[in-house]
Amino acid sequence: MSVELTEKELERYGRQIMLFGEESQKRLKKARVIIVGVGGLGSVSSLYLAAAGVGKLILVDKERIELSNLNRQILYTTKDVGKYKVEVAARRLKELNPEIEVEGVVDEITEDNVKDYVSKVDLVVDGLDNWKTRFILNKECIRQKKPFIHAGIRGMYGQLLVVIPGKGPCLNCIIPSLPEEEKAFPVLGTTPGILGLLQATEVIKILTNYGTPAIGKLIIYDGMDLSLREIKVNRRPNCPVCGGI
Numbered sequence: 001m002s003v004e005l006t007e008k009e010l011e012r013y014g015r016q017i018m019l020f021g022e023e024s025q026k027r028l029k030k031a032r033v034i035i036v037g038v039g040g041l042g043s044v045s046s047l048y049l050a051a052a053g054v055g056k057l058i059l060v061d062k063e064r065i066e067l068s069n070l071n072r073q074i075l076y077t078t079k080d081v082g083k084y085k086v087e088v089a090a091r092r093l094k095e096l097n098p099e100i101e102v103e104g105v106v107d108e109i110t111e112d113n114v115k116d117y118v119s120k121v122d123l124v125v126d127g128l129d130n131w132k133t134r135f136i137l138n139k140e141c142i143r144q145k146k147p148f149i150h151a152g153i154r155g156m157y158g159q160l161l162v163v164i165p166g167k168g169p170c171l172n173c174i175i176p177s178l179p180e181e182e183k184a185f186p187v188l189g190t191t192p193g194i195l196g197l198l199q200a201t202e203v204i205k206i207l208t209n210y211g212t213p214a215i216g217k218l219i220i221y222d223g224m225d226l227s228l229r230e231i232k233v234n235r236r237p238n239c240p241v242c243g244g245i
């Protein structure tokens with residue numbers, strides 16, 4: 001299927017088309033991306049992916065907006081408290097960019113529905129705050145050979161792992177067993193802001209084939225002394241999730 005860019009789109013995306021060209025912009029327009037969790041991370045990644053012109057965004061989150069979300073979940077305002085996150089998010093993103101399609105789904109990813117969700121998209125963005133769901137998504141992305149862009153945050157600390165099935169390690173290679181879940185943890189709003197931006201950057205690079213994706217390195221952000229480090233990470237040949245591909 002070939003897509004064309006309208007005059008309006010050429011103008012809207014002009015500054016990034018200067019960077020990577022019209023063909024890359026068309027790739028973005030054709031792309032479908034799911035963002036699982038529109039909290040602190042998902043607020044930021046979804047805004048930038050919508051602004052960049054990713055053709056279809058699917059947002060999945062079952063929660064309603066709470067007052068205590070607003071220090072970091074910048075898609076939402078005070079008057080949105082009590083509403084479903086995906087409903088407000090879809091409306092905001094459409095206001096930002098009416099050229100794209102945005103679908104908000106009040107749901108939770110489980111072993112039973114993950115296959116359907118992942119099959120609808122080209123790439124999966126992790127906006128989650130729990131490991132169980134991340135492991136489910138990582139596994140399904142490996143199975144369907146779709147990129148999975150993981151990020152996790154706590155306090156002033158964040159991490160990013162770009163999983164490209166068959167090319168670098170998966171989440172399970174570097175975290176072999178399910179970490180203990182934490183109900184409510186401390187977060188400075190800027191931490192998911194920074195990690196969400198790194199995720200959006202990698203998504204756009206992968207979809208447009210521009211630059212080099214961060215494969216095989218775990219990126220560690222530490223806001224306490226403001227450092228961004230990378231740790232080389234390898235595939236585990238005996239990884240139960242990706243060892244066989």
Ligand SMILES: [Zn+2]
Binds near residue numbers: 171174236241
């Ligand atoms: Zn693996």
